[in-house]
Amino acid sequence: MMESFYDITLNVHRYDPDTDKRWIDTYQVKAGRIMRFVDVLRKVNDEQDATLAWGSSCEHGQCGSCSMKINGKPLLSCELLVENAVHYFDTTTFTIEPLDVAPVIRDLVIDTDKAYGRVDKVKPYIIKPKPLGEKGEEHQISPEELERYVDATRCINCFCCASACISSHHNFLGPNAMLAAIVRVMDPREQEKQSRFDTLYSENGIYRCHSSQACSFVCPKEIDVAHFIALAKNGEIKPA
Numbered sequence: 001m002m003e004s005f006y007d008i009t010l011n012v013h014r015y016d017p018d019t020d021k022r023w024i025d026t027y028q029v030k031a032g033r034i035m036r037f038v039d040v041l042r043k044v045n046d047e048q049d050a051t052l053a054w055g056s057s058c059e060h061g062q063c064g065s066c067s068m069k070i071n072g073k074p075l076l077s078c079e080l081l082v083e084n085a086v087h088y089f090d091t092t093t094f095t096i097e098p099l100d101v102a103p104v105i106r107d108l109v110i111d112t113d114k115a116y117g118r119v120d121k122v123k124p125y126i127i128k129p130k131p132l133g134e135k136g137e138e139h140q141i142s143p144e145e146l147e148r149y150v151d152a153t154r155c156i157n158c159f160c161c162a163s164a165c166i167s168s169h170h171n172f173l174g175p176n177a178m179l180a181a182i183v184r185v186m187d188p189r190e191q192e193k194q195s196r197f198d199t200l201y202s203e204n205g206i207y208r209c210h211s212s213q214a215c216s217f218v219c220p221k222e223i224d225v226a227h228f229i230a231l232a233k234n235g236e237i238k239p240a
């Protein structure tokens with residue numbers, strides 16, 4: 001019979017910046033089967049420990065601010081239902097840790113300014129837009145052109161892929177920053193390509209990737225990040 005509630009155990013990694021102390025707290029929670037992990041953490045705040053810090057915003061899988069590692073897997077905690085977690089990990093005990101792509105500010109909250117620093121390096125916007133038509137007509141991108149890179153535009157910079165990435169070089173741009181550069185190279189509206197190629201093919205760029213595909217495996221937006229990196233490695237990212 002399907003359970004209505006699960007008695008789950010959370011082992012949560014804590015960090016207090018005032019004392020620079022790290023420890024693990026264990027919480028026992030009676031959790032409804034369709035509660036999400038953000039709901040579970042809020043229940044812990046309400047009923048057991050108001051000091052536990054974690055982040056979230058939209059809680060609909062669109063902003064990427066509730067990402068964390070649960071039993072070692074980077075994911076969006078707003079998307080993981082208790083019942084699915086019990087079945088996926090085959091346990092009712094969950095270890096919850098912050099992502100390891102930037103320093104921890106407190107408990108499960110990381111310094112996103114530092115994490116975004118890598119994305120900012122690739123200028124995740126159109127630097128030099130193609131001029132509009134003579135009469136101001138907007139650009140038209142054919143469905144075939146768009147099809148080549150539209151998946152990559154769904155990235156929400158949750159940093160799950162960067163956390164899962166096995167390339168340990170500390171200056172490596174990481175998968176989502178590379179994806180942000182690749183998608184602008186493939187966008188026919190962008191005219192500034194060379195500086196993007198310089199970044200992508202620099203010593204901190206795509207050749208640090210080991211093609212493990214861990215990034216694709218964890219991406220909550222189901223973007224095959226490793227596929228786009230492979231296109232860049234093979235010199236196939238020019239617009240159609």
Ligand code: SF4
Pocket residue numbers: 064154155156157158159160161162175176179218219220221222223225
């Ligand atoms: S590529 Fe996927 S996992 Fe990586 S930051 Fe973007 S949405 Fe998150």
Ligand code: SF4
Pocket residue numbers: 161164165166167174175208209210211212213214215216225226229
């Ligand atoms: S495929 Fe490359 S970028 Fe993706 S996780 Fe593996 S090493 Fe990192």
